[in-house]
Amino acid sequence: MKFGVVVFPGSNCDRDMLDALQYDLNQEVVALWHKSEDLSAFSTEDCIILPGGFSYGDYLRCGAIARFSPIMQQVIAFANRGGKVYGVCNGFQILCESGLLPGALLRNERQQYICKNIFLKADGFYKDAIAGDADVFQEVYKIPVAHGEGRYYADAATLDQLKANGQIIFRYCDENGKETSASNPNGAIDNIAGITNEGRNVFGMMPHPERACSAVLGNEDGKKILTSLLMAKQLVP
Template sequence: MKFGVVVFPGSNCDRDMLDALQYDLNQEVVPLWHKSEDIGSFSTEDCIVLPGGFSYGDYLRCGAIARFSPIMKRIIEFAENGGKVYGVCNGFQILCESGLLPGALLRNERQQYICKNVFIKADGFYRERILDDKAVFSEVYKIPVAHGEGRYYADTATLEQLKSNGQILFRYCNENGTETPESNPNGSIDHIAGISNEGRNVFGMMPHPERACSSVLGNEDGKKILTSLLMAKQLVA
């Protein structure tokens, strides 16, 4: 699998993602410039990543301007043709703004920027396929968050569809896997930290697994999550 990491003006986690994929996971990875109208030789077996940061300074809404970057037209086509697209933090916001994922990311419940480690647990088809496919990772991961607009929201009908289709990938919880008000850092509806599209080839999450991929950092839980992308063929089968 080859990875492409999009670089927007204001991206500040693109190098983190590039390094995590290349050096911690030993994968082929290339940067993709936001003004490019060509994503190059990516097949549907590959994955394009939208990293975290503050694309276009977060003017209007987070991800609202990046959604109209020239490269996004190609990425939307790539996703619609079955290609895998993965968005983290600002990348998740862009995916929602572009319509590749349902719902929206709103201002954090307490109207404050959050930067800390949180706990999340696998859910939906991600949990079923990953934990049953003998890649038995812990169900609870400690992953950093860093956002001001990370409160996931969807209307009742959309939320019910996410649940019934198993599209909720991760939920915020405490270190024991229990969902409590205190363990939900931003007030996300139903403790949602990450979701997929109905076709299960587009993934988005607010926490930053690329910041937890090395023993040097004292945390490799993020490496487990990124490694699961290498199993995406099994996940979407």
């Protein structure tokens, strides 16, 4: 599997993702400039990643301008062919703006930027897929968040569909795995921290697993998430 990390003007987590994939997970990875319109080097067995940051300065809305970058038309086509696409933080926002994922990311409930470690747990089809893998599955993961507009929202019909299809893949929780309002850092509906599309090949999440991939940093929970989410064959039908 090969990874491509899209770099938008204002991206500031692209290097974090590139380094985590190359040095912590020993994967082939290349940076892709946002003006590129060529993804011919990537097959549907590969993965395109939209990293965190402040693409285009977060003008209008987070991800609203990046959605119209030249490369995004190719990313959308790649996803529609069945290729894996993964967005973290600002990347999640771009995926929702582009229609690759349902719902929207709104300003945090308390209107404050949040930067800290939080706890989350796997859910939906993703939990079922990795539950038997002791190398990557654990009840609770500690992962950093850093965002001002991370409050996931979807209308009632969309939320019901996400639940019915097992498309909610991460929820905020406390260190014991309990979902509470106190463990929800941004007020996201139903404590939702990450979702997937119906085809289970497009994934978005607000927490930053790429920042928790090294023993030197004292946390490798993110490495487990990236390994299972991006490389597990059983996740894509």
